[in-house]
Amino acid sequence: MYRVLKKERLTPSAVLIEVEDERAKLVKPGQYALVQFKEDSEPIPLSFLHVKENSYTFLVEAVGRATLEITELLEEGFNFIEAPCGSPFPVKEYGRVLLVSKNWGIAPLINVGKALKEKNNEVYFIHVGENEEKVFLTEEASEISEEFLLFTEDGSLGEEGNTEWALRFFLENFPKPDLVVSAGSNIDSQMVCEVAKEKGLNHIAMVNAHILDANGLCLACRVLVEGEEKLACLDGPWFDGKKVNWDYAIQKEFFYRDEEKKALEAFMKELRRIKAKRGS
Ligand SMILES: Cc1cc2nc3c(=O)[nH]c(=O)nc-3n(C[C@H](O)[C@H](O)[C@H](O)COP(=O)(O)OP(=O)(O)OC[C@H]3O[C@@H](n4cnc5c(N)ncnc54)[C@H](O)[C@@H]3O)c2cc1C
Numbered sequence: 424m425y426r427v428l429k430k431e432r433l434t435p436s437a438v439l440i441e442v443e444d445e446r447a448k449l450v451k452p453g454q455y456a457l458v459q460f461k462e463d464s465e466p467i468p469l470s471f472l473h474v475k476e477n478s479y480t481f482l483v484e485a486v487g488r489a490t491l492e493i494t495e496l497l498e499e500g501f502n503f504i505e506a507p508c509g510s511p512f513p514v515k516e517y518g519r520v521l522l523v524s525k526n527w528g529i530a531p532l533i534n535v536g537k538a539l540k541e542k543n544n545e546v547y548f549i550h551v552g553e554n555e556e557k558v559f560l561t562e563e564a565s566e567i568s569e570e571f572l573l574f575t576e577d578g579s580l581g582e583e584g585n586t587e588w589a590l591r592f593f594l595e596n597f598p599k600p601d602l603v604v605s606a607g608s609n610i611d612s613q614m615v616c617e618v619a620k621e622k623g624l625n626h627i628a629m630v631n632a633h634i635l636d637a638n639g640l641c642l643a644c645r646v647l648v649e650g651e652e653k654l655a656c657l658d659g660p661w662f663d664g665k666k667v668n669w670d671y672a673i674q675k676e677f678f679y680r681d682e683e684k685k686a687l688e689a690f691m692k693e694l695r696r697i698k699a700k701r702g703s
């Protein structure tokens with residue numbers, strides 16, 4: 424078992440979890456772990472947010488069964504963790520870098536943003552939350568950036584606006600970035616990609632694919648990059664945004680939507696029973 428050292432609730436649907444693991448010293452910026460709560464839970468990818476000598480921290484946003492199990496029920500530890508996984512982010516001297524996160528995407532971008540800042544890049548940060556529940560870690564994001572701009576799609580916190588609107592606002596009011604990096608949603612990264620193409624900006628994006636084994640065996644995480652099949656688990660999750668076939672990635676992401684909905688409904692019933700038993 425991988426022991427949980429600390430669990431902290433940030434919003435009703437998001438928690439921070441620190442896990443003890445000596446493999447933490449092997450983690451490079453932008454990598455992720457494949458985590459499984461219980462033996463019968465679905466393994467899912469989570470990005471490293473903070474990394475220490477013998478532990479690391481994840482931000483977990485509940486969106487379906489596996490993430491809800493972790494945010495609601497995880498106490499002592501994870502049954503299984505494969506770490507570190509994926510290719511690190513290419514940390515170089517780009518100059519001025521704009522980070523654009525959607526919801527949980529703020530976690531990998533804080534991790535990558537710190538490394539970019541240490542490499543003498545000037546970091547700017549935009550976070551777009553679906554609503555105020557999807558706004559977290561904003562102080563930390565501001566600390567690493569020259570300017571931090573907060574938007575929510577429903578206007579419940581910060582300025583009202585979606586990712587495209589926020590990016591266009593930035594480009595009209597701040598100096599032109601040498602690189603834009605996005606994470607947290609394929610749909611939002613596709614918006615960033617369209618604006619990047621229009622304005623001639625470099626763009627690196629985290630592609631969300633179903634990652635089941637993280638070792639290249641199941642092929643579930645295939646994505647198309649310049650027409651060639653790549654594995655998001657090993658070659659990614661970071662790709663040149665302008666080379667990614669976003670329509671293909673988005674279509675694959677929603678392929679299991681009915682099954683995911685059924686799994687969540689069944690788990691909600693189980694969770695109500697567990698909570699009633701505990702009296703919470
Ligand atoms: C490289 C990478 C890093 C990520 N980092 C974080 C993070 O730091 N914090 C965080 O909260 N979330 C992160 N995610 C997203 C997280 O893995 C999904 O939200 C989670 O897998 C959803 O599982 P579920 O059962 O709760 O929801 P489901 O109802 O099963 O799915 C909800 C959504 O998540 C996607 N999804 C489902 N299963 C998987 C899977 N095995 N792999 C990838 N996507 C899946 C589905 O396409 C769907 O869009 C990351 C995803 C990737 C690909």
Ligand code: FES
Pocket residue numbers: 633634635636637638639640641642643644645654655656657
């Ligand atoms: S997750 Fe199985 S090959 Fe990438």
